[in-house]
Amino acid sequence: MSAKIIDGKKVAQLTRDEVKKDVNDWVESGNRAPFLQVVLVGNNPASDVYVGAKTRACKEVGIETDTMRLPDTISAKELEATIQELNNDDSVDGILVQLPLPNHLSSHNVIESIDYRKDVDGFHPMNVGRLTVGQPSFRSCTPAGIIELFKHYSIPTKGKHAVVVGASNIVGRPISILLNKEKGEEGKATTTVCHKFTKDLTQHTISADILIVAAGQPNLIKGEMVKEGVVVVDVGINRVADETKEKGYSLVGDCDFESVKEKASWITPVPGGVGPMTVAMLMKNTLLAAKKSIYPQ
Numbered sequence: 001m002s003a004k005i006i007d008g009k010k011v012a013q014l015t016r017d018e019v020k021k022d023v024n025d026w027v028e029s030g031n032r033a034p035f036l037q038v039v040l041v042g043n044n045p046a047s048d049v050y051v052g053a054k055t056r057a058c059k060e061v062g063i064e065t066d067t068m069r070l071p072d073t074i075s076a077k078e079l080e081a082t083i084q085e086l087n088n089d090d091s092v093d094g095i096l097v098q099l100p101l102p103n104h105l106s107s108h109n110v111i112e113s114i115d116y117r118k119d120v121d122g123f124h125p126m127n128v129g130r131l132t133v134g135q136p137s138f139r140s141c142t143p144a145g146i147i148e149l150f151k152h153y154s155i156p157t158k159g160k161h162a163v164v165v166g167a168s169n170i171v172g173r174p175i176s177i178l179l180n181k182e183k184g185e186e187g188k189a190t191t192t193v194c195h196k197f198t199k200d201l202t203q204h205t206i207s208a209d210i211l212i213v214a215a216g217q218p219n220l221i222k223g224e225m226v227k228e229g230v231v232v233v234d235v236g237i238n239r240v241a242d243e244t245k246e247k248g249y250s251l252v253g254d255c256d257f258e259s260v261k262e263k264a265s266w267i268t269p270v271p272g273g274v275g276p277m278t279v280a281m282l283m284k285n286t287l288l289a290a291k292k293s294i295y296p297q
C-alpha cells in the first residue's frame with residue numbers, strides 16, 4: 001500500500017477562504033475588523049518564521065494584526081504589565097505570545113496572564129480545562145487543525161485506537177483529549193498517550209489505527225513500527241542539516257516518510273501537512289474572539 005496524502009496546504013487554503021468570507025460578512029454588517037496582537041520576545045529565527053506566516057494569513061483573510069517586538073531582557077513583571085494593557089484594550093480581540101520564551105520567563109505564568117477570552121492559541125488553563133470537560137473553549141490550533149483534516153477527508157475516528165506520541169500541553173495532550181471525546185460529533189477513539197518515558201514505543205505504535213506523532217524527534221517512527229492501513233499525522237517540524245539547500249537545512253517531520261507511507265493508508269507530509277492548518281485555525285479562533293462567540297462577555 002502507498003498512502004494517500006492528507007494535503008494540509010489545500011485544506012488550510014479552504015479554511016482561510018471560509019474565514020475570509022466570514023470576516024467580510026462581519027465587517028459588512030458594521031463591525032470593525034478583528035484584531036490580533038502578536039507579542040514576540042527576543043530573536044528566535046524559527047519564531048520569526050512562524051510569526052511571519054501568521055501575519056501573512058491575517059492579511060489574506062482581512063484580520064488586522066500587529067507584532068509587538070520586545071527585547072529578550074524584558075522582566076516577567078514588565079511582560080505581564082504589557083499583557084495586562086492588551087487585556088484591557090477593547091480594540092484587541094486576540095493575544096498571541098509566540099513561544100518559546102527566553103529561559104528567565106515562565107511560559108505558564110505568561111499564558112495565565114492573558115485574558116482567557118482573548119487566548120486565541122487556546123493555551124490558557126481555563127480553555128484547556130473547558131476543553132477537557134467538553135465545554136466550549138478556544139481550542140489549541142494544532143489539535144483543532146488535525147480534527148479539521150480528519151473531517152475534510154472523512155477519516156473516521158469512532159472506535160479506533162489512536163496512539164499519540166508526545167504529551168505536550170500544546171499538541172499531544174489536547175489532541176488526545178479531542179480524539180477521546182465520548183460526546184458530540186468528533187472523537188470517540190480509544191487513546192494511548194506515549195512520551196519520552198514510554199518503554200517499548202513500538203509495542204504501542206504498532207497497534208495504532210491512527211498515529212499522531214508530536215515528539216520533535218526526526219525519524220522517530222519507521223515503517224516497521226506501524227501496521228498496514230494506519231492513518232499517520234506527523235506534527236513534528238525539525239530542521240536537519242542539508243547542504244543541498246540554500247538555507248543549509250531541510251524541514252522534516254518525526255516519521256521516516258518513505259518507509260511509513262508504504263504501510264499507511266493516509267499520511268500528512270512535512271512540510272505541507274499540519275503546519276498550515278495550525279495557522280488557519282488561528283484565523284478561525286481570532287474571528288471567534290472578535291465575535292465573542294465562545295465567551296459572550
Ligand code: NAD
Nearest residue numbers: 142166167168171195196214215216235236237274275278
Ligand atoms: P515538546 O518538546 O513540548 O514535547 C515533546 C513530547 O514528545 C514530550 O511529551 C516528550 O516526552 C515526547 N517525546 C520526546 N522524545 C520522545 C521519544 N523518543 N519517544 C516518545 N515520546 C517522546 O514538543 P511540542 O511543542 O509538542 O512539539 C512537538 C513537535 O511538533 C516539534 O517538532 C514541534 O516543532 C512540532 N510542532 C508543530 C506544529 C505544527 O503546526 N505543525 C505545532 C506545534 C509543534
